Amino acid sequence: MPLVTTTEMFKKAYKGGYAIGAFNVNNMEIVQGITEACAETRSPVILQVSKGARAYANHTYLTKLVEAAVIENPDIPIALHLDHGPDFETCKSCIDGGFTSVMIDGSSLPFDENVKLAKRVVEYAHDHGVVVEAELGTLAGIEDEVNVSAEDSSYTRPEEVEEFVTRTGCDSLAIAIGTSHGAYKFKPGTKPQLRFDILEEVEKRLPGFPIVLHGSSSVPQEFVEMINTYGGAMPGAIGVPEEQLREAARMAVCKINIDSDLRLAMTGTIRKYFAEHPDHFDPRQYLKPARENIKAMVKHKLIDVLGCNGKA
Numbered sequence: 557m558p559l560v561t562t563t564e565m566f567k568k569a570y571k572g573g574y575a576i577g578a579f580n581v582n583n584m585e586i587v588q589g590i591t592e593a594c595a596e597t598r599s600p601v602i603l604q605v606s607k608g609a610r611a612y613a614n615h616t617y618l619t620k621l622v623e624a625a626v627i628e629n630p631d632i633p634i635a636l637h638l639d640h641g642p643d644f645e646t647c648k649s650c651i652d653g654g655f656t657s658v659m660i661d662g663s664s665l666p667f668d669e670n671v672k673l674a675k676r677v678v679e680y681a682h683d684h685g686v687v688v689e690a691e692l693g694t695l696a697g698i699e700d701e702v703n704v705s706a707e708d709s710s711y712t713r714p715e716e717v718e719e720f721v722t723r724t725g726c727d728s729l730a731i732a733i734g735t736s737h738g739a740y741k742f743k744p745g746t747k748p749q750l751r752f753d754i755l756e757e758v759e760k761r762l763p764g765f766p767i768v769l770h771g772s773s774s775v776p777q778e779f780v781e782m783i784n785t786y787g788g789a790m791p792g793a794i795g796v797p798e799e800q801l802r803e804a805a806r807m808a809v810c811k812i813n814i815d816s817d818l819r820l821a822m823t824g825t826i827r828k829y830f831a832e833h834p835d836h837f838d839p840r841q842y843l844k845p846a847r848e849n850i851k852a853m854v855k856h857k858l859i860d861v862l863g864c865n866g867k868a
């Protein structure tokens with residue numbers, strides 16, 4: 557099947573009490589690892605591309621890699637999404653360039669400016685058959701060149717969500733309930749806890765409306781240890797507990813964003829490979845196990861965290 561939007565995926569996910577995985581793609585091995593895992597578990601999937609990914613790999617290469625994944629995996633629904641669209645122009649370029657979904661991230665703007673920007677993107681996107689994710693509330697952590705400290709982050713205010721969704725016409729809403737971007741989400745020794753009370757309140761105010769969680773990597777300690785054992789230094793890297801993500805997926809959360817876990821799997825595997833094979837220099841030799849470990853990690857997410865296996 558051709559690329560799809562997220563509309564049907566989210567409808568079914570909301571009803572079925574599961575979430576769709578939205579995985580960031582930056583190169584061929586990542587696209588392959590993710591989509592092979594999805595095909596083998598019959599899971600719908602969102603492949604997402606950030607501004608940084610477009611700068612690194614170029615729009616055409618990325619869309620063609622995703623096109624190849626669609627051809628190779630004809631039985632699973634795949635959506636191509638712009639992650640953290642920073643402005644109207646970037647969103648327009650992705651809408652014109654074959655994406656089926658875009659995020660406009662006006663979360664750092666005052667409420668009315670966020671509404672105005674999101675509404676403009678929604679009008680253009682909907683005219684072109686593309687859906688839009690917008691965001692209210694600010695996550696902590698690092699994304700692109702923006703680093704938001706825990707002090708500057710702010711939870712979504714449930715009392716604002718109905719007005720925001722009505723005025724913008726957005727198709728899904730990313731909210732801040734304690735997740736954060738990157739591999740250092742919580743201070744070592746503290747107990748990670750998402751604000752399910754906020755999620756519940758949002759769900760009450762927007763019944764049936766798909767909610768998105770960014771910053772939802774779990775930072776598997778297996779890969780952190782692999783990195784640290786083989787020459788890396790990532791002390792205190794901690795992610796969101798998987799049980800809490802599973803709980804969110806049973807509620808109104810229909811899309812869960814995962815990027816850092818892919819990076820950890822890839823980097824850990826390559827570091828280990830280099831340490832064990834110091835004389836190897838063929839990239840295929842170390843990228844192959846990296847792709848395999850991405851695939852295994854994604855399979856685990858689809859089955860044990862998102863619950864979207866068998867839903868394609």
Ligand code: G3H
Nearest residue numbers: 606608609699700737815
């Ligand atoms: O939330 C951001 C994603 O992890 C993308 O990261 O901007 O470094 O590609 P990036």
Ligand code: 13P
Nearest residue numbers: 738770771772773815816
């Ligand atoms: P992580 O850094 O937790 O993987 O979050 C990814 C994300 O939110 C992409 O938009």
Ligand code: ZN
Nearest residue numbers: 699770771813
């Ligand atoms: Zn994000």
